[in-house]
Amino acid sequence: MNKTELIDHIAQQADISKAAAGRALDAVIGGVKGTLKKGGSVTLVGFGTFAVGKRTARTGRNPRTGDAIKIKAAKVPKFRPGKALKDALN
Known part of the structure; x- marks a missing residue:
């Protein structure tokens, strides 16, 4: 499902226009x-938790040349699914 299909689904389920559904989705994001x-x-209880994780700096390799390169530390988004979402899939 892509963003357009998700907007269509939201509009149909909530009985609102596609424009309003698009604005609502953009507001949530x-x-x-x-x-x-x-x-x-x-x-989001029953769905999951979005959080920020930290990735430490490390040394990597350039696959083309084989040279060692430094990879900077970074913040990365993480998602942990909630119990209800896990149960819905199994």
């Missing part, structure tokens, strides 16, 4: 991004 940028986490 924007809220999650904003919270993660501040270092917080977003918990």
Whole structure:
């Protein structure tokens, strides 16, 4: 499912226009991004938790030349599914 299909599904299930569903989806995504940028986490009970993880700096290899390169430390988004989501899949 891509974003357009998700907007169609939201519009149909909530009985709202596709434009309103698109704005609602963009607002949710924007809220999650904003919270993660501040270092917080977003918990949707029954669905899961979005959080920020930290990846430490490390040494890697350039596959083309074989030279050692330094890979910077980075913050990465992480998602932990909730129990209800796990149960729905099994």
